[in-house]
Amino acid sequence: MANITAALVKELREKSGAGMLDCKNALTETEGDIEAAIDWLRAKGLARAAKKSGRVAAEGLVAVAVEGTKGVVIELNAETDFVARNDQFQALARTVADVALKVGGDAAAVGAAPFPQGGxxxxxxxAAIATIGENIALRRVDGLSVSEGVVAAYLHNAAGEGLGRIGVLVGLESTGDKDELNALARQIAMHVAATNPVALDAAGVPEETIAREKAILLEKNAGKPAHVLEKIAESGLKSYFKEVTLLEQPFIHDTSKSVSQAVKESEGKIGAPVRLVGFIRxxxxxxVEKEETDFASEVAAAAGAA
Structure with missing residues (x-):
């Protein structure tokens, strides 16, 4: 058996762009033959996939899956919008969402979970990177559940069943009519897609965000007495919370009332108290910072190199 040294693994990694473990496996299979190991990696699709891993993947799809009182949303990225229309990529996104619904956890946990077709x-x-030809990454995964009630989903710019460019989950807790609950939750999900709230309520707004907003208010009114500045900041933050927290925002389906008022008024039709538990958007x-490319310069550079 060939002695697979760290230096040999490093050399193969630099030549192929594949991961350390894949390089070690390749060298073990080929008894330390670098060129044969590169062919082995290429045959497995690993070298090709690894070489693409540095490219920015900011396109792709958001996928949702809902079952009973729980739901998940995932983001599967690719390099171009064209790939998001690829049937294989869409099937992969749906399947990953289904797996996430079963196993829960974050992107790392879902990545390590069994795939229905093996591995x-x-x-x-x-494998999809190797066949589709673009860098693909499972960027993030999140879930929402309620003890009793519904979790509803909404997809904006839908690309197919369960797929889109904006995905929203909304959870409502209630013992009331499920059809009415679903209808309300979907309306709220549409609202979330449109307004992109920072948090459910003021308590959920990050402290650093509040501090930044307060600093802006104080700077705008610099020179006024301290006690006046505090009142201005307090009033300004109240207005800010009405703009960015879901429960206080004007409901897009009826802007004469807030989302919390719309939820409260729905209880008569639903037949029980309703609590808006949370949302994910x-x-x-x-x-993601997309890499800006100058196509004309790329063509000119290519022509000059030819």
């Missing part, structure tokens, strides 16, 4: 979710994604590529 793990991560391995299925690696995924917008495709939120927070």
């Amino acid at each position: 793990t979710v991560s391995e299925a994604i690696t 995924y917008g495709l590529g939120d927070g």
Whole structure:
């Protein structure tokens, strides 16, 4: 048996772009032959997949899956919008969402979970990278559940069943009529998709966000007495919470009332008290810095190199 040294693994990794463990396995299978190991990795789709792993994946799809009183939303990224229309990619996104619904947890836990067609979710994604030809990544996973009531989903810019560019889950706790609950939850989910609230209520707004907003208010009114500044900041933050917290926002389906008022007024039709437990909103590529490319310059550079 060949001696597979760390230096040999490092050399193969640099030549192939594959992961350390994959390189070690390849060298073990080929008894330390670098060139044969590269062919082994390519045959498995690992070298090709790894080489693409540095490219920015900010397109793709958001997928949701709901069953009973729980739901999940995932973001599966690719490099181009074109791939999001690929049947294989769409099937992969749906299946990953279904797996996430069963196993729960974060993206790492879902990635390590068994994939229905064999292997793990991560391995299925690696295989898809090799066949589709773009970097693909399971960026994030989140779930929502209620003890009794409904979890409803809404997808904006839908690309197919359970798929879209914005995915929202809303949970309502109640013992009332499930059909009416679902209808209300879906309306609220549409509202969340449109307004992108920061939190459910003021208590859920991060402290650093509140501090930043207060600092802005104080700076705008610099020079006024301290006691006046405090009142201005207090009033300004109340207005801010009405703008960014779900329960206080004007309901897009009837702006004469807040979301919390709409929920309260729905109780007569639903036949029981209703509590809005929470929401999750995924917008495709939120927070991802897309690499800006100058296509004309790329063509010119390519022509110059030819």
